[in-house]
Amino acid sequence: MSSASSGGAEGSRQTPLAGVETICTHFAEEPIAQGGGASPPIHQSSTFMFPNAEAFETGRGMGPPQYEYTRVANPTTHILEQKLAALEHGTWARCFGSGMGAIVTAVGACLHAGAHAVVVGQCYGPTRTLMSHYLNRFGVETTYVHSVRSEDFLKAIRPNTRLMYLESPTTGYMEIPEIDPIARACRQRGVTTIFDNSWASPYFQQPLDFGVDLVVHSATKYIGGHSDVVAGAVIGRDDGLRRRVAAEGELLGATLDPFAAWLLIRGLRTLPVRMEQHQRSALALARLLESHPRVARVNHPGLESHPQHAVARRQLSGYSSLFSFQLTENSREATYRVMNRLRLFGIGVSWGGYESLVVGGSLFGHDPQRPDWIIRLYVGLESTDDLLADLSQALEA
Numbered sequence: 001m002s003s004a005s006s007g008g009a010e011g012s013r014q015t016p017l018a019g020v021e022t023i024c025t026h027f028a029e030e031p032i033a034q035g036g037g038a039s040p041p042i043h044q045s046s047t048f049m050f051p052n053a054e055a056f057e058t059g060r061g062m063g064p065p066q067y068e069y070t071r072v073a074n075p076t077t078h079i080l081e082q083k084l085a086a087l088e089h090g091t092w093a094r095c096f097g098s099g100m101g102a103i104v105t106a107v108g109a110c111l112h113a114g115a116h117a118v119v120v121g122q123c124y125g126p127t128r129t130l131m132s133h134y135l136n137r138f139g140v141e142t143t144y145v146h147s148v149r150s151e152d153f154l155k156a157i158r159p160n161t162r163l164m165y166l167e168s169p170t171t172g173y174m175e176i177p178e179i180d181p182i183a184r185a186c187r188q189r190g191v192t193t194i195f196d197n198s199w200a201s202p203y204f205q206q207p208l209d210f211g212v213d214l215v216v217h218s219a220t221k222y223i224g225g226h227s228d229v230v231a232g233a234v235i236g237r238d239d240g241l242r243r244r245v246a247a248e249g250e251l252l253g254a255t256l257d258p259f260a261a262w263l264l265i266r267g268l269r270t271l272p273v274r275m276e277q278h279q280r281s282a283l284a285l286a287r288l289l290e291s292h293p294r295v296a297r298v299n300h301p302g303l304e305s306h307p308q309h310a311v312a313r314r315q316l317s318g319y320s321s322l323f324s325f326q327l328t329e330n331s332r333e334a335t336y337r338v339m340n341r342l343r344l345f346g347i348g349v350s351w352g353g354y355e356s357l358v359v360g361g362s363l364f365g366h367d368p369q370r371p372d373w374i375i376r377l378y379v380g381l382e383s384t385d386d387l388l389a390d391l392s393q394a395l396e397a
């Protein structure tokens with residue numbers, strides 16, 4: 001794994017060149033200064049008191065973090081924010097009460113009435129609803145790009161474009177657009193780029209290194225890792241964007257609860273070992289599916305057969321465990337039969353926790369008259385052999 005040379009959000013203890021596993025375990029924590037506990041204190045407090053009136057008058061927003069009110073900042077949440085900034089090779093991070101809270105805040109910080117946004121065609125469903133059915137009420141126009149070619153993203157830019165919203169791999173077919181040329185051109189043209197990095201987690205991909213301006217996460221997924229928290233984060237390097245995201249976040253109020261922040265700090269400690277296990281199991285399952293006669297197509301960017309596998313290898317240092325496939329018998333009945341036969345995969349949305357999950361449905365592929373019936377697997381932390389056996393038996397005709 002690479003190292004975080006830029007480690008350290010504002011006011012953090014300097015831990016130069018901390019490796020990823022060390023950031024997850026120790027970075028930004030000061031157990032001795034905080035009473036010696038190996039686990040940091042949970043500052044479950046809405047407000048913070050000042051020693052005197054003068055400190056209240058002058059202390060706010062100056063020098064080291066001076067906590068005032070938890071919608072603005074909280075010491076437990078700040079530990080998490082420093083770790084996420086370091087993991088994403090950013091200089092600051094801000095956490096939110098959900099991934100959508102993070103996304104609506106980041107997007108809102110970039111747009112105004114009359115502005116235009118370019119959005120990756122297969123983005124996360126609620127992000128699409130935000131752009132098409134919510135922001136259009138405020139006079140924002142959106143163009144969706146159904147392509148992986150950078151030229152097609154750049155062609156969609158207009159004089160009033162303010163935002164390029166990216167996700168890679170994309171939702172559904174797990175396509176991999178090439179980010180570097182898009183980010184570079186956007187920077188030259190004053191278009192802010194946002195990248196949803198939930199799929200890879202900061203363990204396998206650091207989009208800020210490709211020139212992306214803001215990374216957003218559903219921390220509900222791999223960062224939390226135990227299916228017990230809903231949370232989000234925005235990470236960046238630019239100080240102007242930090243101020244805009246902070247101001248927008250304070251107004252919209254999608255604040256992360258300090259206890260949830262503590263659960264996420266706890267989740268991060270095992271992120272590297274979990275991601276290695278997820279990667280191993282998911283690749284084993286994807287290879288089984290790829291060679292199975294009942295399977296028409298497997299959408300996993302780690303397979304050599306994936307159309308953008310070469311780009312995936314450049315952008316990602318590894319692969320997470322959410323992917324999809326399609327049966328040769330492209331029907332609702334066949335798709336649901338396989339889903340219903342699986343025993344270790346719960347039928348349900350979300351992913352990133354310890355437990356394997358499956359969802360299935362129709363997606364419109366190349367032919368809008370003929371939906372592709374897609375099965376999306378989320379591969380959890382069960383034994384790889386048990387998962388392989390379960391998938392094999394579910395595919396028996």
Ligand SMILES: *Cc1c(COP(=O)(O)O)cnc(C)c1O
Nearest residue numbers: 098099100124196198218220231
């Ligand atoms: C789940 C998810 C989100 C939304 O996150 P919440 O924590 O559910 O609000 C955003 N993007 C992607 C890719 C997701 O999977």
